[in-house]
Each structure stands twice: as C-alpha cells, then as structure tokens.
Amino acid sequence: MSGRRLRGALSRLVAHPAFFLALVATLLVGCRWLSGGTVQILTFVLIAVIFAQSINLLTGLAGQISLGHAGFFGIGAYCSGILAKAHGVDVALSVPAAALLAAVAGWLLSFPAGRVRDVYLAMMTLGFGMIFYEIVREWNDVTGGTMGFPGVPSAALRTLSILGLPVDGVTYFQIVLLVTALVLVLMRNLTQSRIGRALFAIHVSEVAAGSIGIPAGATKQLAYTLSGALAGLAGALYAHLVGYLGPESFALPRSIEVLVISIVGGLGSIAGQVLSATLFTFLPERLQVFAEYQFIAYGIILTFSLVVLPKGIAGLLLEPPRFIKPRALKRTAVFGPDPSVLQREAGGGSLEVEAVTMRFGGLVALDEVSLRVEPGRITALVGPNGSGKSTLVNVVCGLYRPSAGRIAFEGRDVTGLSDHRIALARIVRTFQDPRLVPHFTVRENLLLGAHRLLRHSGVAAALALPSALEEEARQLAAVEAVLALTDLTAVADRTVSTLPYGTRRMAEVGRALLAQPRAILLDEPAAGLSEAEMERLAQVIRDMKAMGLAILLIDHHMDFLAELVDDVVVLDSGRVIYRGDISGMRRDPGVIAAYLGDEAVHAHA
Ligand SMILES: Nc1ncnc2c1ncn2[C@@H]1O[C@H](COP(=O)(O)OP(=O)(O)OP(=O)(O)O)[C@@H](O)[C@H]1O
Numbered sequence: 249m250s251g252r253r254l255r256g257a258l259s260r261l262v263a264h265p266a267f268f269l270a271l272v273a274t275l276l277v278g279c280r281w282l283s284g285g286t287v288q289i290l291t292f293v294l295i296a297v298i299f300a301q302s303i304n305l306l307t308g309l310a311g312q313i314s315l316g317h318a319g320f321f322g323i324g325a326y327c328s329g330i331l332a333k334a335h336g337v338d339v340a341l342s343v344p345a346a347a348l349l350a351a352v353a354g355w356l357l358s359f360p361a362g363r364v365r366d367v368y369l370a371m372m373t374l375g376f377g378m379i380f381y382e383i384v385r386e387w388n389d390v391t392g393g394t395m396g397f398p399g400v401p402s403a404a405l406r407t408l409s410i411l412g413l414p415v416d417g418v419t420y421f422q423i424v425l426l427v428t429a430l431v432l433v434l435m436r437n438l439t440q441s442r443i444g445r446a447l448f449a450i451h452v453s454e455v456a457a458g459s460i461g462i463p464a465g466a467t468k469q470l471a472y473t474l475s476g477a478l479a480g481l482a483g484a485l486y487a488h489l490v491g492y493l494g495p496e497s498f499a500l501p502r503s504i505e506v507l508v509i510s511i512v513g514g515l516g517s518i519a520g521q522v523l524s525a526t527l528f529t530f531l532p533e534r535l536q537v538f539a540e541y542q543f544i545a546y547g548i549i550l551t552f553s554l555v556v557l558p559k560g561i562a563g564l565l566l567e568p569p570r571f572i573k574p575r576a577l578k579r580t581a582v583f584g585p586d587p588s589v590l591q592r593e594a595g596g597g598s599l600e601v602e603a604v605t606m607r608f609g610g611l612v613a614l615d616e617v618s619l620r621v622e623p624g625r626i627t628a629l630v631g632p633n634g635s636g637k638s639t640l641v642n643v644v645c646g647l648y649r650p651s652a653g654r655i656a657f658e659g660r661d662v663t664g665l666s667d668h669r670i671a672l673a674r675i676v677r678t679f680q681d682p683r684l685v686p687h688f689t690v691r692e693n694l695l696l697g698a699h700r701l702l703r704h705s706g707v708a709a710a711l712a713l714p715s716a717l718e719e720e721a722r723q724l725a726a727v728e729a730v731l732a733l734t735d736l737t738a739v740a741d742r743t744v745s746t747l748p749y750g751t752r753r754m755a756e757v758g759r760a761l762l763a764q765p766r767a768i769l770l771d772e773p774a775a776g777l778s779e780a781e782m783e784r785l786a787q788v789i790r791d792m793k794a795m796g797l798a799i800l801l802i803d804h805h806m807d808f809l810a811e812l813v814d815d816v817v818v819l820d821s822g823r824v825i826y827r828g829d830i831s832g833m834r835r836d837p838g839v840i841a842a843y844l845g846d847e848a849v850h851a852h853a
Pocket residue numbers: 608611613631632633634635636637638639640680
C-alpha cells in the first residue's frame with residue numbers, strides 16, 4: 249500500500265466515531281487491570297492531551313504563538329487547588345471554576361496580545377508566563393510561595409472525593425478520560441465549523457479574513473479565551489492528580505514543553521497532538537534515564553522534527569485536517585446545488601466616493617477622487633501603475649481611513665468603518681494577489697465567504713447541533729451553485745495550494761460571491777489568466793451584473809474591458825482624469841497621453 253493510501257486509511261480510522269468510542273471504552277474498562285503507576289502515567293497523558301489542545305487551538309488554528317501557557321495551566325491548578333483545600337469547594341465545582349478563571353485570564357491577555365504579532369507576541373506571552381510565575385513565588389499567603397502548596401485533595405494522596413464519593417487513582421483516570429474525550433469531540437466539531445474556519449482564516453491573513461466579514465480582534469479574543477479555558481482545565485486536573493503545587497511546575501519549561509508537544513504532533517491536527525502528548529509523557533516517565541535529560545531530548549526531538557517532519561507526526565501519518573463537517577456535507581444533497589440562494593439575495597446598492605483624498609506621509613495617493621458605482625452596472629477603474637487604483641479599493645473597503653472625503657453605500661455613510669464592517673455592509677472585494685487560505689480546499693474557501701451568513705452560536709457549532717449542521721448544509725448548497733457558476737466543481741475538493749493561479753483567482757471571486765455582496769470590487773481579477781479563463785471570468789462578471797450588483801472592476805486589458813464595462817473612470821497620479829464610456833476614453837487626449845500611449849492611437853486607427 250502506498251504511503252498516501254496508508255495515510256488515507258489511517259485518517260479515516262482515526263476520524264471514525266466507532267474507533268474513538270471503542271478506544272475510550274477499552275481504556276475505561278481496561279484500566280482496572282493496569283498497575284497504579286501505569287494508570288497515573290496515563291492520567292498525565294490525558295492532561296497533556298488537553299493542555300496540547302489549548303496550544304493547538306491558539307497556535308495551530310489561530311496562529312498566535314504562546315510562550316507563557318504554563319501561566320494558564322498554573323491559574324487552573326492553583327484556583328482549583330486553593331478552592332478545594334482552603335475553602336472546601338467540591339472538585340466538581342472547583343475544576344470548572346478554575347477553567348473559567350483561566351478563560352477570563354486568556355480573554356484579558358487577548359487585548360494586548362491581539363495587537364501585536366510575531367516576535368512581539370512571543371515576548372508578550374513570555375512576559376505573561378513570567379509574571380504569573382513571580383506572583384506564585386511571592387504571594388506566600390495564598391500560594392505558599394517557594395515552599396509550595398501541599399495537601400490539595402488528590403487521587404495520588406487518596407484524599408480526593410467528588411460529590412461526596414471517594415475517588416481513587418483508577419476512578420480519577422476514568423473521569424479525566426471522559427473529560428478528555430469530550431474536549432476532543434468539541435475541538436473536532438469546532439474545527440469543522442464556522443469558528444474553526446474563521447480561526448484559521450485570521451491565522452493566514454487578517455486582511456483577507458476582514459474582507460469577508462471575519463473580525464480579527466474578536467476572533468483572537470475567542471481563541472485566547474477558549475485556549476485559556478482548556479489550559480486551566482488541564483491545570484486543575486493536574487492539581488488533583490499530584491496533590492502538591494510548587495511554582496517550578498508552572499515555569500517556562502512547562503510552556504516550552506507543551507509547545508514542543510504541539511509542534512511535534514503537528515499543529516492543527518487533533519489526532520497528532522494526542523499521539524505526541526502520549527509519546528512525550530509516556531517516554532520520560534517510563535525511561536528514567538531519558539527523564540533526567542528531558543529538555544535536552546526535547547531540543548533534539550524538536551530540531552529533528554522541524555527538519556525531517558515539518559508537519560509533525562500528523563503530517564507523516566495522517567492526511568491534513570479538514571474544516572467542513574462530513575455530516576453537513578452529506579446533508580447538502582437534500583438542498584442540491586441551490587442557485588436561488590444567489591438570486592434570492594440579488595440586487596445591489598450604489599456606492600459613492602466623494603472627494604476622497606489619501607495621503608501617505610508626503611505622498612498624495614488619491615487626490616479628491618469622486619466616482620459612483622451604480623447597481624447593475626460595471627464601472628472600470630483604470631490608469632497607469634501607481635495611479636492609486638488599489639489604494640481606492642483599500643480606502644473603500646476599510647483598510648485605510650481616508651485623509652479627507654466621504655464614502656457612502658446605499659445612502660449610508662461608511663467612511664472609516666473597519667474592513668469587516670464594510671463586508672457586513674455587503675461591500676466585498678478581491679485582491680490583486682488572490683488571498684485564499686492555501687491549506688483549505690476550494691469548497692472550504694468558498695464556504696468561508698459565507699461566514700457572515702452563518703448565524704448559529706459557538707455552542708451549537710461545538711455540539712454539532714442539527715440546527716448548526718442544517719445551516720452549514722444550506723450554505724454548502726449555495727457553494728455548489730457558485731462552484732458551477734465559476735466552473736470550479738471539478739476542483740472543489742482540491743487544496744488551493746495545489747491549484748494553478750487562474751483557478752485560485754476564480755476561487756477568490758467565488759468566495760466573494762458567497763458573501764452575497766451588493767457591491768463587489770474586483771482588483772485586477774484577469775491578471776495572469778489564460779484566454780479561456782478570461783472568457784469564463786467575463787461571463788461570471790456578466791452574471792453578477794445580471795444579479796444587480798454594483799461592480800467596480802480594475803484591469804489593464806482593454807479588450808477584456810471593452811466587451812464588459814458600462815462606465816470608465818481613469819486615474820492618473822491619484823486624480824480622476826476621465827469619466828465616461830470606453831470609446832470616449834480611447835479617444836481622450838489626456839488619457840492617451842497619461843495611460844494608453846501610441847498603442848491606443850494605432851489600435852483605434
Ligand atoms: N501603504 C502605503 N504606504 C505608502 N505608500 C503607498 C501605500 N499604498 C500605496 N502607496 C503608494 O500610493 C501610490 C498608489 O499606489 P496603488 O497601489 O494604489 O496604485 P495602483 O494604481 O493600484 O498601481 P498598480 O496598477 O501597479 O497596482 C503609489 O505611489 C504607491 O507607492
């Protein structure tokens with residue numbers, strides 16, 4: 249069997265509910281025959297699995313690196329430990345309370361951390377972890393300081409009871425196993441929902457995500473909150489396993505350890521994290537020699553993994569994770585490809601740009617530009633390189649706030665609204681370089697376009713409630729219609745990174761259409777397309793016009809534009825130098841001098 253087929257078979261096995269249930273049931277029953285030490289190590293494995301999922305969510309999905317996750321783990325551990333020991337709170341309550349507190353800490357951290365990226369984000373999260381560590385060390389009265397906090401009710405000390413019932417090591421393992429299974433199911437459901445797709449979209453490009461109505465700020469807040477909750481849950485479960493909390497358990501090495509587990513497992517893959525957490529917990533515990541040099545071993549494994557297995561264990565053994573729930577996909581058949589979804593919402597609004605000026609320092613990129621894009625009409629925006637065309641699209645779509653002027657859509661002032669709010673106002677754009685999620689399939693990318701139309705709650709998504717699946721299936725039916733319209737049905741399940749440029753461009757147009765825009769701004773959609781692809785694109789643009797959308801089309805191919813457009817606006821050095829129809833433009837001396845040159849004169853002659 250080839251490696252690919254083996255990976256496919258393994259992935260199907262791991263994803264199969266029956267396999268998952270059988271594994272959980274076997275462990276639930278089988279643990280009774282294992283030694284106390286093995287059961288304890290297995291409980292550590294489960295806690296590491298939950299902890300790794302918290303990094304998987306924040307770093308693997310949302311792309312936010314964290315070097316301070318031991319802080320959340322510690323908040324969970326101390327909160328539950330202190331509540332249970334010092335205040336006699338039942339562990340059934342103290343553990344959820346600890347996860348909640350860590351979630352609040354995650355939410356709070358998201359405000360400063362959400363504003364920075366890359367090395368600054370790494371430093372900020374490192375700082376968070378260090379602050380937590382210092383607080384624990386210094387706050388003697390509450391945490392016991394460097395002397396630690398002993399006597400937490402725990403399975404190991406045989407002092408643990410939950411809801412009044414004594415809990416031994418085996419029972420505690422069984423409880424933690426059920427909690428872990430629940431976490432994994434919820435994580436999988438979330439990943440394959442609008443939430444998982446949005447998290448991954450901001451990971452790849454916040455600008456592209458904003459253009460289809462996904463707010464980067466709020467999405468990051470959600471990622472930090474959920475990740476904090478998972479890390480806090482893992483920490484609380486750890487506290488009631490070991491019975492003693494000392495600051496060293498929550499220092500930098502633990503943050504590094506969980507990051508290594510996640511990276512080696514394969515960021516983004518739930519199953520990969522499980523395998524990696526098992527490997528990393530089991531081996532050092534089993535092989536005492538190895539345990540002594542744990543961090544040297546981690547360093548070697550990480551270096552080896554990054555060189556040989558850049559996608560981690562998951563990349564070696566499993567197919568990449570998918571972001572649509574198969575059950576939702578199956579339900580699509582009920583609706584069939586649904587072109588009416590597009591037509592039902594058809595119609596456009598008029599977009600008015602009034603005396604917009606955009607300065608970058610001393611450079612005036614747009615100088616009192618005014619234009620109007622009417623519904624059911626195609627307006628071309630042309631001009632030489634650097635004349636300000638993309639800047640105008642960026643200003644309209646909320647990437648830049650204009651230095652002066654006003655933008656109105658359907659009579660409403662939208663000047664200075666953020667990019668995702670512009671998308672919510674149903675002005676959608678495409679980019680000069682297609683900005684799709686390269687790891688997603690074409691279908692997943694298109695469904696991402698419908699993000700703002702999926703209204704079900706995060707809880708419904710996490711529990712994969714029928715209402716959530718039904719809504720996804722409806723939008724998937726619309727995706728089918730757009731796939732047919734854009735001639736992408738044959739490549740619907742191909743990963744975008746494997747597709748040629750022209751196909752990606754068309755997929756981006758399709759994604760924009762899924763957002764049900766009333767105005768669409770296409771920034772050089774024909775660049776790099778073959779003749780046949782350009783013909784197809786022209787037909788799609790005509791279809792959009794027939795739907796009544798207001799269309800602004802930037803392009804340099806005069807023949808392509810001549811057959812399509814109703815109005816033309818020409819920019820030169822940030823100023824409008826022509827407004828009218830395309831034949832008038834071709835004769836205009838100012839346009840010929842600034843843009844078309846001799847070529848146009850010959851062509852016209
Ligand atoms: N973020 C920015 N910061 C500084 N200058 C910018 C920025 N964005 C655009 N510019 C400048 O504004 C001017 C207009 O650029 P813009 O990209 O809008 O032109 P364009 O007409 O779209 O060109 P092209 O056809 O090559 O895409 C250029 O001089 C460019 O260097």
